[in-house]
Amino acid sequence: MTIASAPPTVRSRVAHLAAARITPWQEGYLRDRPKDVAALARLRRGAGRDAAELPDLWSLVDTSPLHTNTDALRPLSEPELVRAEDALHAALTLWAFHQQSRGARMHRPHQRERPAGLGAGVRRLMPPDGIDEPVRKRLVRAGAAPDLLTLVQRLRDIVVLLRRADVPLDYGLLAGQFYAWQWPDGPGLVRREWGRSFHTWQHPGPVGEHAATSLTETDTDDKDAS
Amino acid sequence: MTEPPGTSSRTIPSFDLTSRPWIGVLRQDGSEDELSLRQVFAHVGGLRRIVGDLATQEFALLRLLLAVAHDALQGPRDIEDWADLWSDPECFAPVETYLDTHRRRFDLLDPDEPFFQTAGLRTAKGEVSPLNRIVADVPNGEPFFTARMPTVTRLTFAEAARWVVHAHAFDTSGIKSGALGDARVKGGKVYPLGTGWAGGLGGVFAEGETLRETLLLNLMAADTEEMEIAEDDRPAWRREPCGPGGSERSVTGPRDLYTWQSRRLRLHHDANGVHGVVLGYGDPLASRNMHRREPMTAWRRSTAQEKKLRRTPVYLPREHDPAQSAWRGIASLVADRAEAAQGAEAAKYLRPAILEWVSRLVTEGHLPRHFLIRARVIGAAYGTQQSVIDDIVDDHVPMPVVLLHRQDRTYAQQAVGAAEDADLAVRALGDLAADLARAAGRDHEGPRRTARAVGFDALEEPYRTWLSVLAEADDPFERRTAWKRSVRRLIGRLSDGLIEGAGDAAWQGRTVTDKQSTRWLNTGLADTWFRRRLARLLTGLNDIGEDRDDERFGGDRPAPAPSNGPETARSATTVSDIDDRVTPDPEILV
Numbered sequence: 001m002t003i004a005s006a007p008p009t010v011r012s013r014v015a016h017l018a019a020a021r022i023t024p025w026q027e028g029y030l031r032d033r034p035k036d037v038a039a040l041a042r043l044r045r046g047a048g049r050d051a052a053e054l055p056d057l058w059s060l061v062d063t064s065p066l067h068t069n070t071d072a073l074r075p076l077s078e079p080e081l082v083r084a085e086d087a088l089h090a091a092l093t094l095w096a097f098h099q100q101s102r103g104a105r106m107h108r109p110h111q112r113e114r115p116a117g118l119g120a121g122v123r124r125l126m127p128p129d130g131i132d133e134p135v136r137k138r139l140v141r142a143g144a145a146p147d148l149l150t151l152v153q154r155l156r157d158i159v160v161l162l163r164r165a166d167v168p169l170d171y172g173l174l175a176g177q178f179y180a181w182q183w184p185d186g187p188g189l190v191r192r193e194w195g196r197s198f199h200t201w202q203h204p205g206p207v208g209e210h211a212a213t214s215l216t217e218t219d220t221d222d223k224d225a226s
Numbered sequence: 227m228t229e230p231p232g233t234s235s236r237t238i239p240s241f242d243l244t245s246r247p248w249i250g251v252l253r254q255d256g257s258e259d260e261l262s263l264r265q266v267f268a269h270v271g272g273l274r275r276i277v278g279d280l281a282t283q284e285f286a287l288l289r290l291l292l293a294v295a296h297d298a299l300q301g302p303r304d305i306e307d308w309a310d311l312w313s314d315p316e317c318f319a320p321v322e323t324y325l326d327t328h329r330r331r332f333d334l335l336d337p338d339e340p341f342f343q344t345a346g347l348r349t350a351k352g353e354v355s356p357l358n359r360i361v362a363d364v365p366n367g368e369p370f371f372t373a374r375m376p377t378v379t380r381l382t383f384a385e386a387a388r389w390v391v392h393a394h395a396f397d398t399s400g401i402k403s404g405a406l407g408d409a410r411v412k413g414g415k416v417y418p419l420g421t422g423w424a425g426g427l428g429g430v431f432a433e434g435e436t437l438r439e440t441l442l443l444n445l446m447a448a449d450t451e452e453m454e455i456a457e458d459d460r461p462a463w464r465r466e467p468c469g470p471g472g473s474e475r476s477v478t479g480p481r482d483l484y485t486w487q488s489r490r491l492r493l494h495h496d497a498n499g500v501h502g503v504v505l506g507y508g509d510p511l512a513s514r515n516m517h518r519r520e521p522m523t524a525w526r527r528s529t530a531q532e533k534k535l536r537r538t539p540v541y542l543p544r545e546h547d548p549a550q551s552a553w554r555g556i557a558s559l560v561a562d563r564a565e566a567a568q569g570a571e572a573a574k575y576l577r578p579a580i581l582e583w584v585s586r587l588v589t590e591g592h593l594p595r596h597f598l599i600r601a602r603v604i605g606a607a608y609g610t611q612q613s614v615i616d617d618i619v620d621d622h623v624p625m626p627v628v629l630l631h632r633q634d635r636t637y638a639q640q641a642v643g644a645a646e647d648a649d650l651a652v653r654a655l656g657d658l659a660a661d662l663a664r665a666a667g668r669d670h671e672g673p674r675r676t677a678r679a680v681g682f683d684a685l686e687e688p689y690r691t692w693l694s695v696l697a698e699a700d701d702p703f704e705r706r707t708a709w710k711r712s713v714r715r716l717i718g719r720l721s722d723g724l725i726e727g728a729g730d731a732a733w734q735g736r737t738v739t740d741k742q743s744t745r746w747l748n749t750g751l752a753d754t755w756f757r758r759r760l761a762r763l764l765t766g767l768n769d770i771g772e773d774r775d776d777e778r779f780g781g782d783r784p785a786p787a788p789s790n791g792p793e794t795a796r797s798a799t800t801v802s803d804i805d806d807r808v809t810p811d812p813e814i815l816v
Contacts (some may be wrong), residue, residue, distance in 0.1 A: 119750065129743035136746055140734045188726055191733050195750015 010076060014084045014179045017065050018091045019172030022107045029099060043096035048153040051089035061092060083182040090152045091175035098159045102166065110170035118174060119197030121167045122158060135161065139198070143191045148182055239497065241334040241383040243341055244325040248384035249287055250277040254436065260384060263332065266291065266437070267321040273437040280362060281620035283388055285429045285604040286395035288440070289484035289522070293461040295441055296481050298324035302447045309592050312442055331463035334387050335495065339467045342390045342485075347470055347492035347504050349403045350414055354494050354502035357381055360389040362396065362606075362615050379501065386493055386500040393505065394488045395424035396606050400613035405490055405506045407470035418611065419472075419507045422488040425606050426513040427523035428545040430559065430578040433600040433622065443599060446480065446521055446583045453579055454518045455479035462487055472509050477519045486511060517541045521579035524558040527572065539572035546605040551682060552621035553689050556645045559601050560629045560638045585630035595628040596697045624690060626697030640702040641693055644709045647764060648689060651717045652681035654759040659724055661752035666731035677724060684716050710764045717760065725753055 008016070025043075028036025039060060046054045066076055066084050076084060098106040110116040122139050126132040138158050145151035162169065177193065180186045247260040252274045261269070276291075278284035298321040302308040311317040325332065334341045357378040381389065399418045404411030410419075420426070432443040448455050459479030462468075468487050477483055487508045494502035517525045524544040531540040544558055552559075558575050581601065587593045600622040609616035629638045659677030660670035692709050699705040728749050735748025745751060 131737045131744045131746050133737065136737065143733050144730055185726070192725060192749060192753060195733070195748055196754055197750075198746070199751045199754040 008073075010080050010084060011176045011179050013066065013073070014087050015172040015176035017063070018088055018175030019107070019109065019170075020065075021061065021088075021092060022095050022171055025096075026099065026105055026107055030103065030105070040096045040099060043093050044100055046089065046093035047097035047159075048093070048149070048156045050149055051086055057089065057093075061088060063088060084179055086148055086182065087175050087178035090148060090178045091171050094152060094155060094159060094174070095169075095171045097156060098163050098169065098171075100163070102163060104166060104168070106163065106168045107171040108168040110173050115197060115201050116168055116170035116173070117193065117197030117201075118155075118158075118169060118177070119194040119199070120201035121162055121169050122194075123198050123201040124167050125161055125165055139194070143187070143194060145187075148178060151178070151181060238337065239335045239495070241387070242329065243332040243334055243387055244329050246384065248387045250279075250388075251275070251437070252277050263291075263294065264322060264325055267294075267318045270318055270438040270441065271315065271436055274435075275433065275437055275440065278392075279385070279388060280392075281604045281618050282362070282396045282424070282429075282606050283392045285431070285522075286391050286424060287388065288431065288444070289395070289424070290391055291441060292444055293481045293484040294321060294324070295445055296459075296484075297461055297464065299445075302445060304447050304449045305586065305590060305592065308442070308445065308447050308587075311445070312592065317442075318438075328463050334383055334390070334493070340493070341387070342394060342462065342487070343491045343493060344405075344468050344470055345492070347405050347490055347506070349504065349506075350406055350411075353403060353504075355403070355505060357386075357389075357500065357503055359505050360386075360393045360397070360491070360503055362389075362392065362398075380498075381500045383495070383499060386495075390491055390493065393422065393491060394486065394508070395422045396615070397422040397425070397489050397505070398608060398613050398615060399611065402506050403504070405470035405504070408490070408506060409471055410507065416507050418613070419510050421606070421608060421612050423483065423486040423511055423513075424522075425608065425612075426545075427520065427543045427605065428619075429522055429602075429604040430524060431522055431580055431602050431604075432584050433602045443584060443587075444522075444580055446580065448479075450579065450583055450586070452518065452582050453479070453521060461485040468508060470506070472507055474510060477511070477516070479519070480521060483520055513543050515541050516543075517576055517579070521583070524555075524578050525576040526558075527574050541576060544575065546603055546607070546619040546621075548607045548617040548619050551686055552601070552603040552619075552623045553686060553693070554645055554649060554682065555603075556623055556625075556693075557642045559623065560625070560641060581630055584627060585632055588627040588630055589632040593627050595626065595631065597627045598624055598694060598697075599627055600624045624694045626694070628697045629693075637696060637702045640706040641696060644692065644706055645689065647706075647710055647713050648682075648685045650763040651713045651760060652678050652685065654756055654763060655681045655717050655720055655724070657759065658721055658752055658756040661747070661755060662724060662728040662732050662749060665735040665748045665752055666728065667736060668731075677720070681717060681720060684720060685713065688712055688716065714760065714764050721753075721756055721760075725749055728752075 025036050025039055029040050042057060042060060046057050051057065063085055066081060066088075095107050108114070108116050119139075122135060125135050135158075138154070138161075142151060142154040142158065145154055159169075177190045181190050242262075244263045247262050247265065249261050249263070249266055251259055251261050251266065253259060254272050254274055258277060266273070276284045276287050278287060295318065299311065299317070302311060330336060331339055332341050333339075334343075336345075338345050357380070361378045361381070399420050401418060402416050404414050404416045408416065410416045432440070434440045434443050446453065448459075456478040459481045461481040462485035468490060470490055472490075477486075488511070489508040490504075490506045492504040493500045494504070513520070514531065520543070525541040526544040527539050528542045531542065532538045546552070546555070559577055559581060561575060561577050584593070584599060588595060588597070601624075603619060603621045603623070605619045606615050607617040607619065608614065625641070626637070628634065629641050631637070656674040656678040660674040663670035663673040689709075692705070692712070696702060696705055732749045732752070735746055735751070738745055738747045
C-alpha cells in the first residue's frame with residue numbers, strides 16, 4: 001500500500017511516525033544494543049505519565065516530521081501539534097512498557113490476516129467461546145476514560161496482561177487512535193474501532209452464519225396473517 | 227321538526243345534484259371549487275382531481291363519476307372503443323344528455339326518490355340521529371382531522387350529499403337503529419353487518435394528469451378478461467329505489483358496485499339545510515372472492531378462510547396498512563396476475579384489476595411506455611369492531627406504466643426488487659437499534675420500531691424519485707445497482723447516528739451466553755453484525771462482481787463533503803480493516 005496522492009491526515013502522520021520511531025528501537029533492543037536498551041528503559045518510565053513531567057524524553061523522541069512544512073504536508077496548527085505529540089508520547093512509552101524483557105516484537109503492524117488492533121489483542125486474552133469478565137471490564141473502563149492520560153494509565157493494566165501472554169499490538173495504529181481520542185467525538189470513534197476489532201478478530205475467515213443472527217430475533221411481521 | 231320532510235311542503239324542495247355544485251375539485255391552476263355533476267364532466271380536462279372532505283370521500287366520489295361515465299357512454303366495450311374515447315377531447319359529451327334523462331333520481335331532496343336515500347325511512351319511535359353519524363371524524367376523537375368537530379348540527383345540502391355518498395361506501399359497522407319495514411330488526415335495532423362496501427377494500431386507482439385522464443384510465447372495457455361484467459350492469463339510479471329492508475342479490479359489475487347501496491338513509495332538512503339523518507343497514511355484500519367483480523383493490527389469498535370454507539382459492543381484499551407507505555407495497559400493485567401464479571397453484575396475490583387494465587393499455591400500445599400514472603391508494607382502517615374509523619390511508623406511488631407491461635417485466639421486477647432492498651436494509655437498521663438497546667440493557671422493541679420508521683421515511687422520497695425516472699433508463703439492472711448504493715449510503719448514515727448516539731452504556735455492554743458461546747454484546751458487536759447483514763442484503767447473487775466488500779461496508783461511501791476529500795487518504799502504516807472505514811477525521815471537527 002502506498003500513500004495516495006492526497007496528503008495524509010494528521011492521524012495517519014502520527015501513526016506513521018510512531019511506527020517509524022518504534023521499529024529501529026525494537027530491532028536494536030532485540031539485538032541487545034545498549035543505546036536502544038537504554039532508550040527503552042527511559043521510555044518505560046514515562047508510561048502513564050504526562051509528557052510535560054518528563055523533559056528528558058523530549059530529546060529522545062524526535063517529532064520533527066510533524067513540523068515539516070513541504071508541498072505535500074501542511075504545517076499543523078497548535079492544537080493539532082500538542083495532541084499529536086501527546087499521542088506519540090503515549091504510544092511510545094506504552095510500547096516500551098509492553099516490550100520490556102520480551103524476546104519477541106511487541107509492536108507488529110496490523111494485517112488483515114493477523115489483526116493487531118487493541119480490541120483483537122484483548123480478545124486473544126480470552127477463551128475462544130467465552131468472555132473473560134475481568135479483562136472485558138478493563139477494556140470497558142479504558143474506553144470510558146475521560147482523557148488521554150487516564151486512558152493510557154488504564155491501558156497499562158491491559159498491557160501487563162498482553163505482555164504476559166506475548167500478544168503484540170500495532171502501536172502505530174494505537175498512536176493514531178490516541179490522537180483521534182483527544183478530539184470531540186474522538187472517544188466514540190476510537191471505541192467503535194476497538195469494538196469492531198474485538199468482535200471481528202474471532203472470525204478472521206468466512207463469517208459464520210449464526211454469528212450474525214443468533215441474537216437477533218427473527219422478523220415476525222406477517223402482513224398477511226388472516 | 228317532528229314531521230318527516232317532504233310530506234307537507236307546499237313548494238317542493240329540491241337539490242339537483244346534476245346542476246347544483248357539490249363536488250369539490252382542484253383545478254389545473256391550483257384553485258379549488260365546487261361543481262355540479264354536469265360541470266365536472268364539462269370541464270373535466272381542466273381539473274386536476276376531486277377533493278373530498280376526507281380522502282375516502284374522493285374515492286367514493288370518483289367511483290360515482292365512473293358509474294356515470296360507464297353508463298352514459300355505454301362502455302367502453304373494448305380497447306378500441308376506449309382508444310377512441312382517449313383521443314376524443316369531447317368524449318364525455320353524452321353525459322349531458324344522460325344526466326338530463328336521469329335528473330330526477332339525482333335530486334337529493336326528492337320526496338319520493340331522494341338520491342341514494344329511502345323516502346319515508348323511519349324507526350319505530352321516529353328517532354332522528356345527529357349528523358355525526360354520517361360525517362366521519364378521523365381518527366376517532368382526534369379533532370384535528372375533521373372539519374366539523376366537536377359536533378355537526380347542520381350541513382349544507384352540498385356537504386350532506388357528499389356524506390351520503392361516503393356513507394354507502396365507508397360507513398362504520400356497529401349496532402344501528404332499525405327501520406320500520408326491515409325484517410332484520412331485533413328489539414328496535416339491527417346488529418352489526420359490516421362497513422360500507424368500499425370500507426373493506428384497500429382502494430387503488432390510477433391517477434393521471436387531469437381528472438379526464440383519471441376517469442379514462444379507470445374506465446375499464448367491458449371485455450376485460452379478469453372481470454365478470456353483466457350485459458345489463460347498471461348503477462343505483464337505474465334500479466328501483468330501495469325500500470327500508472336489505473336485499474340480497476348478486477353484483478352485475480362495476481357500475482353496480484361503484485354505487486352499491488350499503489346503507490339506508492334519510493336526510494332531515496329544512497329550507498336552509500340538513501339537520502338530521504336516519505341511518506340503517508342496506509344491502510349486505512361480502513367481499514370474499516369478489517376479485518372478478520371489484521377492480522379497485524389488490525387481493526390476497528386467505529388460507530384461514532380456505533380451511534374454514536374447505537374451498538380454494540379464497541381471495542380477500544388486500545387492505546392497506548396505515549403504518550406502511552404505499553411504495554413499500556409496490557409488489558402488490560405491479561406484480562402480474564399471471565406471473566404471480568406458480569404452476570397450477572392459484573396466485574397468492576392479485577394486483578388490482580384496474581392496474582391490470584392499465585397494463586393492457588400499455589401492452590397493446592395505447593399508452594406510451596414512459597407514460598406516468600400515480601397509483602393512488604386510499605383506504606379506511608377501522609378500529610374497535612369496525613365501529614370507528616381509526617385512520618385513513620391516502621398515498622400514491624408515481625410509476626411509469628412500463629412497470630405494468632405484460633411482456634416486458636424487467637422494469638417491474640427491478641422496481642419490486644428495489645423496494646425489497648429498502649425493506650431489508652431498514653429491517654437491518656431496526657435490528658441494529660434493537661441490538662444497541664439490548665447492549666445497554668434497555669427495552670429494544672421501541673428503538674427497533676423507531677429506527678424502522680426513520681429508515682422508511684428516509685428512503686421514501688428517494689425511492690419515489692428513483693421509480694418515476696426508471697422508465698427513462700435503458701438498463702433497469704444498472705438503475706437497481708445504483709439504488710442499492712443509495713440505500714447503503716442512506717441507511718449507513720442513519721446507522722452512524724444510532725451508533726454514535728448509543729453512548730457509554732452500549733459501549734460497556736453486557737455479556738450474553740447462548741448455546742455456542744459467551745459474547746460481549748456491545749456497540750462493537752451490534753455494529754459488526756449490522757454491517758455484515760447489510761452487506762449480505764445488498765450484494766445479491768444477481769450482482770456478481772459488485773460491491774463484494776463485505777467487511778468494508780462504507781468503503782464506497784463518497785466523502786461526506788468535498789473539503790473532506792483529501793482527508794480520506796490512508797497512510798501506509800494504518801491501513802487495516804479497522805481503519806478502513808472512511809470516518810470523518812477528527813481534525814475536520816475543529
